[in-house]
Amino acid sequence: MPVYALKPDYTGEIKDRVxxxxxNQLVYIGWDHHLLxxxxxxxxxxxxxxxxxxxxxxxxxxxxxxxEWDQIDWSSVTWLLDGQPxxxxxxxxxxxxxxxxxxxxxFQTPGLTGIAGAGI
Amino acid sequence: xxxxxxNMKEKYRLLTRDLDWEFSYADRKKAFPFxxxxxxxxxxxxxxxDPFRLTMDSYWKYQAEKEKKLYAIFDAFSQNNAHLNVSDPxxxxxxxxxxxxxxxxxxxxxxxxxxxxxxxxxxxxRVACQMQSLDELRHVQTQVHAMSHYNKFFDxxxxxxxxQDRVWxxxxxKSFFNDAxxxxxxxxxxxxxxxxxxxxxxxxxxxxxxxxxxxGDMATVTFGFSAQSDEARHMTLGLExxxxxxxxxxxxxxxxxxxxxxxxxxxSRLLSVVAMMMDYMLPNKVMSWKEGWEVYFxxxxxxxxxxxxxxxxxxxxxAEQIRKEKExxxxxxxxxxxxxxxxxxxHTWIPTxxxxxxxxxxxxxxxxKYYRPRWEYAKKLEAEGKRFYNGTLxxxxxxxxxxxxxxxxxxxxxxxxxxxxxxxxxxxxxSDGCKDVFEEExxxxxxxxxxxxxIYQGNCGGPGLPEILQDYYRFEMGADNxxxxxxxxxxxxxxxxxxx
Numbered sequence: 001m002p003v004y005a006l007k008p009d010y011t012g013e014i015k016d017r018v019x020x021x022x023x024n025q026l027v028y029i030g031w032d033h034h035l036l037x038x039x040x041x042x043x044x045x046x047x048x049x050x051x052x053x054x055x056x057x058x059x060x061x062x063x064x065x066x067x068e069w070d071q072i073d074w075s076s077v078t079w080l081l082d083g084q085p086x087x088x089x090x091x092x093x094x095x096x097x098x099x100x101x102x103x104x105x106x107f108q109t110p111g112l113t114g115i116a117g118a119g120i
Numbered sequence: 121x122x123x124x125x126x127n128m129k130e131k132y133r134l135l136t137r138d139l140d141w142e143f144s145y146a147d148r149k150k151a152f153p154f155x156x157x158x159x160x161x162x163x164x165x166x167x168x169x170d171p172f173r174l175t176m177d178s179y180w181k182y183q184a185e186k187e188k189k190l191y192a193i194f195d196a197f198s199q200n201n202a203h204l205n206v207s208d209p210x211x212x213x214x215x216x217x218x219x220x221x222x223x224x225x226x227x228x229x230x231x232x233x234x235x236x237x238x239x240x241x242x243x244x245x246r247v248a249c250q251m252q253s254l255d256e257l258r259h260v261q262t263q264v265h266a267m268s269h270y271n272k273f274f275d276x277x278x279x280x281x282x283x284q285d286r287v288w289x290x291x292x293x294k295s296f297f298n299d300a301x302x303x304x305x306x307x308x309x310x311x312x313x314x315x316x317x318x319x320x321x322x323x324x325x326x327x328x329x330x331x332x333x334x335x336g337d338m339a340t341v342t343f344g345f346s347a348q349s350d351e352a353r354h355m356t357l358g359l360e361x362x363x364x365x366x367x368x369x370x371x372x373x374x375x376x377x378x379x380x381x382x383x384x385x386x387x388s389r390l391l392s393v394v395a396m397m398m399d400y401m402l403p404n405k406v407m408s409w410k411e412g413w414e415v416y417f418x419x420x421x422x423x424x425x426x427x428x429x430x431x432x433x434x435x436x437x438x439a440e441q442i443r444k445e446k447e448x449x450x451x452x453x454x455x456x457x458x459x460x461x462x463x464x465x466x467h468t469w470i471p472t473x474x475x476x477x478x479x480x481x482x483x484x485x486x487x488x489k490y491y492r493p494r495w496e497y498a499k500k501l502e503a504e505g506k507r508f509y510n511g512t513l514x515x516x517x518x519x520x521x522x523x524x525x526x527x528x529x530x531x532x533x534x535x536x537x538x539x540x541x542x543x544x545x546x547x548x549x550x551s552d553g554c555k556d557v558f559e560e561e562x563x564x565x566x567x568x569x570x571x572x573x574x575i576y577q578g579n580c581g582g583p584g585l586p587e588i589l590q591d592y593y594r595f596e597m598g599a600d601n602x603x604x605x606x607x608x609x610x611x612x613x614x615x616x617x618x619x620x
Contacts, residue, residue, distance in 0.1 A: 003563035004304065006157050012567040014545065020577045028515045028548065030524075033533045035494070038456040039514040039523040040535060044576045062512040082546070083539065102546040104515075104537065118493035119533025 018101040023047065025101040027094065029059060032108045033119045036066050040106070045094060047101075052090035068112045078108045131175045137166075140243040154239040158304035161369035165242030168364055171356035172248055179251060183258065186346050190262060193342045198269045207335040208403035209274070209613040210604055213466040215267060215340065216276040217393065217401075218328060220465060221293045223263045224284040228297035229312060230256035236305040245364075248357050249309075255350040266343040274609050275599040276466050283465060286580070287593050288571035289393075289457075292521045295568065296390050300383070302564070307379050309361040315383035318358035319424065321351060322416040323391055327398045327406060334404040366431040373432045378560070384436035385553035389520040395450035396457065399479065400471060408482035409450045418443065438553045444529040447483060451491040456525045458498070459510040463585065465595055467604035470498050490532055507603055511585070513572045518547045518565055519554035526550050542566065 003010055018025055025047050030040030041062050045054050063069050079086040082103055089097050099105065114120040126134070143151065155162070174182075196202075206212065230253050237249035271277035284290055300311040329344035331337075365372045395409035407415075417439075425435045454468075461468040471479065476495060479487045501508050514523035528534045538555040540547045542562040549555040558565045574580050581592040589595045599608050614620070 001561070003561045004158055004307075005563075006153065010563065012563045012565075014543070014566045015568060016566075016570065016573045016577075017545065022578065024576070026573065026576065030515070030535055030537075032535070035455075035527075035533055035535075036459075036497070036508075037510055037512070038452065038459055039525045040537070041512045042515045042572045042576070043512070065508070065510075100546075102548070104539065104546075104548060106535075106537075114533070115497050116493040118490060120494050120497060 016102070018047075021101075025094070027054075027099060028102070028104040029062070030104070030106040031063060031066075032106055034066060034068070034109075034112075034114050036115060036120050037063070040104070047095050048093045050091055050093055051088050051097065051099070054094060055088075055090075067115065068109070071112060072109050073111070076110050078110070080106045128173075128175065128178070131177075132170075132173050135175050136170065136243050136247050148241070152239060152241045154305050155241050158306050159371070159375055160304075160306045160365060161371055162241065163368055165240075165245070167367065168242045168244040169360055170244045170248060171360045172251055172353050174251060174353075179254070182349075186349075187258075187262075190342055190346045191265070194265055194269070194339060197339045197342075202338055203270055203273050204616060205336040205338070209609050210401065210467070210469060211335045211337065211403050212270060212274050212609065213276070213468075213604070214328070214331060214397050214401045215270055215337065216274075216466040217397065218340070219263065219267045219277055220280045220283055220287070221290055221393065222324070222328075223260055223267075223280065224290075225293055225297050226256050226259040226263065228294075228301060230254075230260065232297070232301045232308050232312060235301070236308050239305040245361075248360075252313075252350075252354055252357060255347075255354070259347055259350070262343050262346060266339045269339060273612070275596060275607070276609075279465075279594040279600075282594050286571075287465060288463065289522075291569065291571050292393075293390060295521050296386055299386070299564075306361075306365065309358070310365075310376060310379040311383040311386075313354065313358035314362050315358075315380060316387050317351070317354045318362075319384060319417070319421055320387045320391060321355065322420070323412055324394055325351065326412060326416065327394055327402070330406045331398070331402045334406050335402060362428070362433075363431075366428075366433065370432075377433055380433065381437035382557050382560070385438045385442075385551075386520065386557065388438075388442050389522060389550075389554070392449045392453045392522065395446075396454040399450035399482075400454040400475075405478060408479075410446045410482060413442070413446045437556075438551075441529070441551070441553065445526065447486045448490075448529075448532060449526065451479075451483075451487065452525050452527065455491070455494055456514075456523055459508060460514075461603055462509050462511075462601055463589060465593070465600050467602065467607050467609060469604040470495055470502060486532065502605075507605075513575065515548060516570050516572050517550035517554050518568050518570065519549055519557045521568065521570060522550060524548070524550050 003012070016026070021044065023046060024044045027043045027045055028040050029043060031037070043058050043062065045058055079088060081098060149156070233249045233253035233256060237246050237253055240246050240249065267277060284294060300308050303311065325344065329341060332340035332344065362376065365376050398406065398409045398412060425433065457464050458468045458470070476492060480492065498508055516523055524535055524537060526536050528536050536551055538549040538552060540549070540555055540559055540562070547558060547565070549558065571580070575582065575588060580588050582588050586597065589601065590597050595601050604610055
């Protein structure tokens with residue numbers, strides 16, 4: 001049952017539909033086992049933005065305070081997009097490679113175990 | 121002829137049963153339009169056992185006596201500058217959370233019970249809800265008055281009504297009550313009357329009231345004593361509604377179980393903030409969150425659910441998950457507030473070395489392994505003059521609205537994440553419990569007012585975080601937020617105490 005309501009045909013207003021973001025979309029991103037940042041981030045990006053631009057201008061900015069950020073060997077990084085294994089294509093736009101509104105990206109950096117080796 | 125003097129029992133009967141209407145020409149269903157849509161079946165309202173049995177005149181008399189004593193103590197507290205007697209100025213930040221986060225919930229409880237006090241077909245239940253509604257309104261007033269003294273001397277109090285509808289972490293508490301109030305009257309009573317007031321209330325009351333006593337805050341202690349007899353009545357109402365619903369019809373059992381599962385989970389998520397308060401914010405500790413959970417839920421709640429088993433009710437669905445999480449949530453929550461300390465309307469800080477040792481002792485399985493290293497790193501940065509603040513907005517759970525700060529219990533450094541799809545959009549959650557709640561009623565939760573998304577939609581001013589905090593939240597920058605170290609609160613305290 002989608003809702004228990006007095007009116008049988010009740011529907012709710014979808015607060016976070018992509019149209020409400022003025023040409024942008026939400027992308028969530030988390031760095032697994034690095035909890036200096038206590039939760040994954042919510043980022044805002046133009047729908048047609050290329051992945052390399054998104055990464056350089058938005059993602060790097062969010063994570064760069066972490067002392068291991070500069071040590072990441074990007075050739076060994078693994079990615080999940082909405083729970084499925086994923087290989088980002090730098091020159092393709094977010095939408096054209098399936099990074100849609102409210103998609104969740106998470107990445108793993110083998111060999112980097114966080115500050116003090118404690119997953120921080 | 122002199123009017124016959126009625127005894128209490130007669131007065132109460134006249135107030136309730138005899139005051140009800142007979143629906144001789146109007147449709148009874150139209151008079152109580154909320155009574156059936158939740159699927160609850162009531163066959164006989166006369167079986168309702170009134171938990172309070174208070175008449176209005178005795179209610180006024182009791183409450184007026186309590187108020188008189190309470191306000192006498194508030195006056196004395198104020199005249200003696202008793203804020204100087206608290207253990208440490210860090211303590212006041214727990215009271216800021218109380219006023220900004222909990223007092224508005226008392227107001228929502230007042231509104232919710234006033235509504236249910238109109239909507240039940242049974243007059244005994246209506247009167248009980250109206251009485252509780254009055255109590256809740258009184259709690260709002262007395263809390264505001266108890267804390268108004270602190271507002272004269274400390275930052276972070278003055279915009280509490282404005283902040284309630286705007287600030288990201290306050291949306292957690294606000295949306296919890298909005299969820300309950302936008303359910304039907306029976307769900308509201310199971311949510312607030314039973315799951316929160318009966319099952320979880322000690323976990324709010326003990327840390328705040330005992331915490332106040334341990335930390336020299338006599339204003340809050342006195343409020344607590346004044347509210348205690350009300351809370352006892354509220355607990356009996358919570359238990360009565362459960363027993364009444366379960367005895368009325370067997371079809372009610374699965375519905376009540378579903379609500380207990382939902383509201384026990386929602387309630388324990390809400391208590392994360394109490395957990396961090398117990399472990400991190402009280403300079404003189406009462407007990408750890410883990411110990412509190414064991415005493416007040418695992419022991420007391422365990423006995424309660426054993427008692428309810430004869431009705432076919434089992435333990436709340438995620439009790440086992442919360443048992444595991446008790447080792448982690450206070451640390452994860454305080455770390456979140458510490459790292460987003462610029463966006464908190466109270467001060468945050470690194471625990472002292474003595475406190476770190478207390479946490480190691482209380483959490484031997486988890487603290488040194490997962491959490492102490494974070495504080496060691498934070499200390500290092502602070503010593504270098506680079507106190508850590510996280511400048512990027514977090515991902516929020518659609519249901520509880522808390523950032524995804526909780527981790528997998530079999531892998532405590534991995535963020536827990538769940539996902540659901542509805543009408544072409546994705547929704548994200550912190551847990552199976554929150555995902556279940558969404559999937560039961562997605563049409564309700566697609567409407568979640570998620571503060572981070574609202575900021576990104578441009579509905580909270582801006583463009584930058586400083587403007588949002590200052591103009592939309594009305595934080596006084598550098599006074600209401602940021603670290604305790606270097607705050608005006610700290611500087612004033614040192615001045616009053618003559619400490620350099």
